[in-house]
Amino acid sequence: xxYDESPVLMKMKTVFKAFASQPVLQGxxxxxxxxxxxxxxxxxxAGKSTLMKIIAGLYKADSGDIEIEGEEVKxxxxxxxxxKGVYLVPQEPMIFPNMTIEENIMIGMPVPPGVVRKRIxxxxxxxxxxxxxxxxxxxxxxxxxxxxxxxxxLVRQADILILDEPTSTLTFGxxxxxxxxxxxxxxxxxxxxxxxxxxxxxxQLADSVAVLRGGVIxxxxxVTDFTYKKLVEALMPIDKRSSGSEENHHSSMAxxxxxxxxxxxxxxxxxxxxxxxxxxxDLFPGEILGVAGVVGxxxxxxxxxxxxxxxxxxxxxxxxxxxxAKKSIRTRMNKGLVYVPEDRHSHGVFRIASxxxxxxxxxxxxxxxIFLPFKKEKEITQEYMSALEIKSVGENAELSSLSGGNxxxxxxxxxxxxxxxxxILDEPTxxxxxxxxxDIYKIITELQSNGLSVMLISSDIEEVVRLSDRVLVMYExxxxxxxxxxxxxxxxxxxxxxxxxKEVVT
Amino acid sequence: xxxxxxxxCKWELALVLLLIIELIVFGSITPGFLNVGNILYSLNDFVYxxxxxxxxxxxxxxxxxxxxxxxxxxxxxxxxxxIWSHGANIWIAVIIALLATVVGGLINGLIVAFTGVxxxxxxxxxxxxxxxxxxxxxxGSSASGYEGISGFPENFVQLAxxxxxxxxxxxxxxxxxxxxxxxxxxxxxxxxxxxxxxINIKAARYSGIRTRWTVVSTYLLAGLGGGLGGLILxxxxxxxxxxxxxxxxxxxxxxxxxxxxxxxxGKGSVIGTAIASIVIGFSQYGLxxxxxxxxxxxxxxxxxxxxxxxxxxxxxxEIKRRLVSKKIPDNSKRGAV
Numbered sequence: 129x130x131y132d133e134s135p136v137l138m139k140m141k142t143v144f145k146a147f148a149s150q151p152v153l154q155g156x157x158x159x160x161x162x163x164x165x166x167x168x169x170x171x172x173x174a175g176k177s178t179l180m181k182i183i184a185g186l187y188k189a190d191s192g193d194i195e196i197e198g199e200e201v202k203x204x205x206x207x208x209x210x211x212k213g214v215y216l217v218p219q220e221p222m223i224f225p226n227m228t229i230e231e232n233i234m235i236g237m238p239v240p241p242g243v244v245r246k247r248i249x250x251x252x253x254x255x256x257x258x259x260x261x262x263x264x265x266x267x268x269x270x271x272x273x274x275x276x277x278x279x280x281x282l283v284r285q286a287d288i289l290i291l292d293e294p295t296s297t298l299t300f301g302x303x304x305x306x307x308x309x310x311x312x313x314x315x316x317x318x319x320x321x322x323x324x325x326x327x328x329x330x331x332q333l334a335d336s337v338a339v340l341r342g343g344v345i346x347x348x349x350x351v352t353d354f355t356y357k358k359l360v361e362a363l364m365p366i367d368k369r370s371s372g373s374e375e376n377h378h379s380s381m382a383x384x385x386x387x388x389x390x391x392x393x394x395x396x397x398x399x400x401x402x403x404x405x406x407x408x409x410d411l412f413p414g415e416i417l418g419v420a421g422v423v424g425x426x427x428x429x430x431x432x433x434x435x436x437x438x439x440x441x442x443x444x445x446x447x448x449x450x451x452x453a454k455k456s457i458r459t460r461m462n463k464g465l466v467y468v469p470e471d472r473h474s475h476g477v478f479r480i481a482s483x484x485x486x487x488x489x490x491x492x493x494x495x496x497x498i499f500l501p502f503k504k505e506k507e508i509t510q511e512y513m514s515a516l517e518i519k520s521v522g523e524n525a526e527l528s529s530l531s532g533g534n535x536x537x538x539x540x541x542x543x544x545x546x547x548x549x550x551x552i553l554d555e556p557t558x559x560x561x562x563x564x565x566x567d568i569y570k571i572i573t574e575l576q577s578n579g580l581s582v583m584l585i586s587s588d589i590e591e592v593v594r595l596s597d598r599v600l601v602m603y604e605x606x607x608x609x610x611x612x613x614x615x616x617x618x619x620x621x622x623x624x625x626x627x628x629x630k631e632v633v634t
Numbered sequence: 635x636x637x638x639x640x641x642x643c644k645w646e647l648a649l650v651l652l653l654i655i656e657l658i659v660f661g662s663i664t665p666g667f668l669n670v671g672n673i674l675y676s677l678n679d680f681v682y683x684x685x686x687x688x689x690x691x692x693x694x695x696x697x698x699x700x701x702x703x704x705x706x707x708x709x710x711x712x713x714x715x716x717i718w719s720h721g722a723n724i725w726i727a728v729i730i731a732l733l734a735t736v737v738g739g740l741i742n743g744l745i746v747a748f749t750g751v752x753x754x755x756x757x758x759x760x761x762x763x764x765x766x767x768x769x770x771x772x773x774g775s776s777a778s779g780y781e782g783i784s785g786f787p788e789n790f791v792q793l794a795x796x797x798x799x800x801x802x803x804x805x806x807x808x809x810x811x812x813x814x815x816x817x818x819x820x821x822x823x824x825x826x827x828x829x830x831x832x833i834n835i836k837a838a839r840y841s842g843i844r845t846r847w848t849v850v851s852t853y854l855l856a857g858l859g860g861g862l863g864g865l866i867l868x869x870x871x872x873x874x875x876x877x878x879x880x881x882x883x884x885x886x887x888x889x890x891x892x893x894x895x896x897x898x899x900g901k902g903s904v905i906g907t908a909i910a911s912i913v914i915g916f917s918q919y920g921l922x923x924x925x926x927x928x929x930x931x932x933x934x935x936x937x938x939x940x941x942x943x944x945x946x947x948x949x950x951x952e953i954k955r956r957l958v959s960k961k962i963p964d965n966s967k968r969g970a971v
Binding site: 437456457458460461467469474475476477478479480481485488489490492493495498499500542546 | 817821822823826827829830833834836837838839840841842843844900901
């Protein structure tokens, strides 16, 4: 490939993007050179995926320019981006299992099959891969699937490869071979944008680093200019830098007087599962235990296992002194354990049912009469609607007519009507407006003062710091650190969430 | 809820209106059609559709489908006939036949709930299985498929052929079933579970609802409905055959869908199903009166089914968009990154 004229492969200037008036990207400028591996990091919700989807033509930017090889481009579909040599390898490879590798690569290419076949052969040979392209995709390991995804991009003559957390599903050996391939590709002039949560990979692989925070690139430069500490700092919100510890006096200290001899209400001991390993912790009555970590750290999987939605492979969970491994979800709920799911739309709500039907869905089996006690049902619903300040025309309003915040309150109410003792909240404030967010914080602290134990899973670190009595930080499926109230700061959580060892930070 | 009631009422009223129009049209085509006696007794000819369709409403409410219900009808008919012909009391034979259909429904439900295979595929398979078993049973008693077993005791034949207060018994059974299944659906925790599972089975599971058991139970009831329908037909014709009800599946599913139940689940009404089954029955009967063949009436039912689905569930905005826009953007490869 010739790139003698200019080293700059792609350049984006002041790209803006908002979803439903919620700004995500607020003027991102970024450039990528030929042969460069640019690591892009950022917290959950920083806008990494949005940015990459704009480059790959899946989203349109509200404003801003993108130039590729000095030429301004406007993509309206991924096919346009492919034509300009931009190819996004998604986090989870999207492979059709019942087709051969070759067919998978050829799909959607407006080029005669013979030509593509030749190109595939050439690419495979050039990179010295041992891959039989006649194999069925269903026989491939995840790493091989990722190779096929990269091949897809190369056969489309991509100049810019975007890898979205490619190593999150790979084993150690697979990661090394992936790195080798990425390195050999860049030698030929390809530019790679590499999204990752793992700092070690940045120093191992990347030439330069860009940090996306709050919708702007807060820092960009050659990797040699950076240290772990500097990266952690760049990830933190500007006004919160190294002042996190002052934040955590909000939540009521009165309830945090946990004497050490108190019995834990929920106790997890050496729990192993597919996405979490060797997890042990105790939850005490009246405690809010924050659970922090990056997306994919295994927090939701852990919570779902505790609630009984998925089995764990070994270890024990005891609730009020009884092991609950063999118990059904309903029995766990009857014993006082509930889980408020992360994905409100697919796991939380019954969209076309009324608020009332949503709220009582968890307690229908507790009505002992043959017929539903409609009056009681209505009273319960109205009680919780006023307690949680759910705004709607009445208990019979269809759930889909409510705002996101009010829907979330209904989901919360649906589990509160069971009178739980332990409540696991998974991202309780994701995607809701600021007003409802404050309401939900208020509800959480009220629950705590009523003696409930709360496990608060959240990617919003400020939220975790503000509400929690203790914070458990997960990284790659393990508990990286348990941070006590007095040591709680945004700093401490961020560095643990990105797997940075304590001594590096302090 | 009030909106929902108003909406349902509107649809059910529309069905009643459709029924009246239908009767008037057939009345003008066929002289003597509009006669109370004729109408009541012709109901007997197709009441089995409603009997099978009412429990089927539950299956479709959960987002499933059971196409084996026609085969179950034949199975119940021939089972009762063969057991009786071997000397058992007819009522014991009937109970065993009903148990067989419950087991058939249970098998459907267990496979659907525990394997995750699409209900259509599962019940298509069991449809062949059950009609095969029915044939084997009928062969075992040397009763050929078309002659069947006849000569049942009078009190069994009278079950479907006599009246109470001038109303034929099968119609009374239909009304009882409608009231029972309607009440269970709208007024009991179980009925609410069925609806919630149909709206969002994952959310139902996260709510501690026993979703698998709920799904299994609906197939069990659908099997029972098929069994009742098959036995009513057996009594009505006075003969047991293995292929009884083999053409019932199309009108049964049409009745549920025309009755206002969403094929995606979560929304539906038993009363709508009952009225729709009568609408379909009369259209079959009336068209036959107007000397149409049963193949030709199938064309009409098919059209009715498609119209009902399109009218009730068609995504009009999407259809319009597709018609208007010339090119659909190519998101096939990277649709959900």
